């Protein structure tokens with residue numbers, strides 16, 4: 705997981721630098737492997753990082769920090785992508801996950817809804833929470849790989 709996040713930060717490095725954003729990968733290298741397709745999880749992380757960049761590009765009066773941390777309770781693993789951006793109004797927190805909901809002039813409004821679908825297909829969850837005193841955090845919760853196959857079957861093979 706730590707190396708996957710380093711890769712995501714490398715892939716978005718130009719954007720981060722262009723917006724003078726300081727990224728921090730505080731994910732431990734001892735985190736157990738998660739149950740997820742590597743490429744799809746990379747896509748989720750990049751979506752969340754790009755949203756964090758957008759949210760911070762309008763902020764000029766404080767540090768622009770992108771912090772990625774992990775935690776585990778033994779049964780689940782959570783990776784949190786937190787920014788010091790403009791934040792999300794409480795009444796928009798749920799609408800965010802609707803396809804085509806966007807507040808950006810050139811946004812599609814698909815990033816977080818696709819990301820949530822990807823995470824849920826792997827038996828996990830994606831939620832957002834406001835950060836104090838400012839900013840937003842997205843929490844990706846996944847299962848450890850030992851609990852099942854590391855390569856989940858396509859949805860059509862799942863019998864539902």
Ligand SMILES: Nc1ncnc2c1ncn2[C@@H]1O[C@H](COP(=O)(O)OP(=O)(O)OP(=O)(O)O)[C@@H](O)[C@H]1O
Pocket residue numbers: 751755756759787789790791792800805806807808810811812813814815816817840
């Ligand atoms: N980190 C964040 N801080 C503040 N608002 C956010 C953040 N992430 C998402 N949002 C809000 O949620 C909306 C939906 O995000 P989503 O990624 O689905 O679409 P988008 O970024 O607008 O377009 P795209 O399809 O290009 O990703 C955004 O338009 C924005 O209003």
Ligand SMILES: [Mg+2]
Pocket residue numbers: 751754755814815816
């Ligand atoms: Mg987006």
